[in-house]
Amino acid sequence: MGSSVETLEFQAETRQLLRLVIHSIYSNKDIFLRELISNASDALDKLRLEALTDSSQAEINTPDLHIWLEIDKGARTLTVRDNGIGMTRDDLVELIGTIAKSGTAGLLEKIKESKESKDAATIESLIGQFGVGFYSAFMVADKVTLRTRRAGTDSGTQWESDGEGTYDLQSVDSLPVGTSVTLHLKPADSEDGLADYLSEPKIRQIVKQYSDFIRWPIRMATERTDAEGETTRDIDTLNSMKALWARPRAEVTEDEYHEFYQQISHDWLAPAETIHMRAEGTFEYEALLFIPSQAPFDLFSRETKRGVQLYVKRVFIMDDCEALMPDYLRFVKGVVDAHDLSLNVSREILQHDRQIRGVRRRLVKKVLGAIKDMQSKDAERYAKVWAQFGRALKEGLVEDTDNTEALLELVSAASTHDPEKTTTLREYVERMKDGQDTIYYLTGETRAMVENSPHMEAFAAKGYEVLILTDPVDEVWVDRIPSxxxxxxxxxAKGQVDLDESADGETETDAEKARREQDFAALLPWLTTTLSEQVKQVRLSSRLTTSAACIVGDARDVSPTLEKMYRAMGQQIPPVKRILELNPAHPLITALRTAHDAGADDPALAEIAELVYGSALLAEGGDLPDPARFTRLLTDRLTRTL
Structure with missing residues (x-):
């Protein structure tokens, strides 16, 4: 047969995932066949593409690519076989023995959380999105035997495991090109409550429901008994193989769209939106795109798959074609079938192809337009989509200058107007006070931190709505979008704020402003000098009502959060000194002014100045430069008051 058997251990994370799979994390075990057929289809796609782009190997020019299902009731086995590209021994170890992807720990945690909450749909979606659907075979099988040979290699490999922590590898001679996966099925009446997966009608039903749109024929030998009792065996093709995107939209049902979406996304949930389009003219193509209803767990991972599938005249070219979809729309799933591209097209060529760039522009406008329509026609559905993908969409405000206006129309944010709902920029503008021409916002790590910021005081007192922006990307896009x-x-928290009213709502006269400035004429320059290592200026504030002080930046200053983000990315920028603003009506500030004007002990006043600055820094969630010194000064000052 071949070489001796070598026993290897699964990677630790793989063992964890196997345990979750075997113990029924899927509510619907029928999915195992969908996953195995999907893997077989991918292998056929890869062989077909290699044959079209490199015909030097005789083995890759297979005339009849297909998927074969075989039932053996006596042996209680179900086999899924393809004559696709096949795998080498190293492929098997990498793809099945190891989960070689980042975010494994996060995936396992999310699966456990969903299992505890009995959220079956989320569990199935996570497993499919992570690309480990092969392991679902162990839900229905006591043992799985996989035999494969990669096109262009001489020797094949057998992989076998019971899913309990180890797997066996063995070289096998005389295997055909392709892969067969044989499931040694558990008893149908086992405690797992399995369906009878040796039943031809059951297999037909699963293929029709989950794999009807696979582009390769799925075949199975079937038995028929005529009226005279004679049995004949036929080979049936179980799937329609229809290119759904090539059919007119009026001829496609929502169930068919949903089934196709499941095939390409491995997402158990129905999509939030379906976009079916056809372009004719100088560059013809069809596109079938889906906006998911739930974000994949790895949406913000660097290694997440990006882009949609590319076909050329029904021939699969590549998964995750990044040239067709910008990074901020990486959650969009679907297929684009171009009629006028070469089959030899590469990712590098696509990145610079003028026609592909034109397709990308139209696809982006379609997706953004679909979300906009959702916003105006189905606010609840839009709110769910924005909650899942808003953070990614806002990346477009930084990356995609061509669609800035369209993206701004979609932006939805928390605000002080309604603690229960988010608001669009358009809705904010419609609610502006008479005479207001500015959209006010404040960024921060959490809503609670922003709402309790001293910067909010005057705006809350005078009834001005403020947007509450807490996503990290908010720090970047608001810095680049002027209006x-x-x-x-x-x-x-930046620049001068003049709301033309005092804290009690009365308009402050120029004379009153001048008198107030005169009262603090001596204190402000002294504080600016005393705190020169921390701030570049100390001035009076019109944004405070109850707090003694706050820290603000100049209009063009980089915010502290953005400064941290740049440094975390390795970009060294000079430290930004900010401005300390004082509330002239606060008892602490008036007492400090009186003491300074009376010539009180400067060292004691300098300590109070440090405490005022440190308190303002803490109030906005900042980090003290010397926490130990601040604590010592505060303790000493409190001791003196007792």
Whole structure:
């Protein structure tokens, strides 16, 4: 047969995942066949593409590519066989023995959480998205035997495991090119409550439900008994093999769209939106795109798959064609079938192809337009989509200058207007106070931190709505987008704020402002000098009502959070000194002014100045430069008051 058997251990994370799979994390065990057929289809796609682009190997020019299902009731086995590209021994170890992807721990944690909450749909979606559907075979099988030979190699390999922590590898001679997966099935009446997967009608039903749109024929030998009792064996093709994207939309049902979406995304949930389009003219193509209803667990992982599938005249070319979809729309799934590209097209060529760039522009506009329609026609569905993908969409405000206006129309954010709902920029503008021409916002790590910021005080007191932006990407895009619909975007933590009213709502006269400035004429420059290592200026504030002080930046300053983000990415930028603003009506500040004007002990006042600055820094969630010194000064000052 071949060489001796070598026993290897699964990677630790793989063992964890196998235990979860075997103990029924799927609510519907029929999915195992969908996953195995999907893997077989991928292998056929790869062989077909290799044959079209490199015909030098005789073995890759297979005339009849197909998937074969075989039932052996006596042996209680079900086999899924393809004559696709096949695998080498190293492929088997990498693809099945090891989960060689980042985010494994996060995936396992999410699966456990979903299992505890009995969220079966989420569990199945996570497993499919992670690309480990092969392991679902162990839900229905006591043992799995996989035999394979890679096209162009001489020797094949047998992989076998009971899913309990180890697997056996053995070289095998005289295997055909392709892969066969044989499932040694558990008893149908076992405690797992399995269906009878040796039943021809059951297998037909599963293939029709989950794999009807696979582009390769799925065949099975079937037995028929006529009226006279004679039995004949036929070979039936179980799937329709229809290219769904090539059919007119009016001829496709929602169930068919949903089934096709499951095939290409491995997502058990129905998509939030389906986009079916056809372009004719100088460059013809069909596209079938889906906006998922739930974000994949690895949406923000660097290694997440990006882009849609590319076909040329029904021939599969590549998965994850990044040239067809920008990074911020990486959650969009689907197929684009171009009529006028070469089958030898590479990723590098696609990146610079003028026609592909034109297709990409139209696809992006279609996707953004679909979300906009959702926003205006189905607010609840839009809110769910934004909750899942809003953070990614906002990346487009940084990356995609051609669609800035369209993306701004989609932005939805928390605000002080309604603690229960988010608001669009358009809705904010419609609610502006008479005479207001600025959209106010404040960024921060959490909503609670932003709402409790001293910067909010005057805006809350005077009834101005403020957007609450807590996504890391918010720090970047608000810095680059100057306005929306002619209304300036302004951080309430930057620049001068003049709401033309005092804290009690009365308009402050120029004379009153001048008198107030005169009262603090001596204190402000002294504080600026005393705190020169921490701040570049100390001035009076019109944004405070209850707090003694706050820290703000100049209009063009980089925010502290953005400064940290740049440094975390390895970009060294000079430290940014900010401005300390004082509340002239606060008792602490008036007492400090009185003491300074009376010539009180400067060292004691300098310590109080440090405490005022440190308190303002803590109030905005900042980090003290010397926490130990701040604590010592505060303790000493409190001791003196007792």
């Amino acid at each position: 929306f619909d002619g209304h300036r975007l302004q951080s309430i």
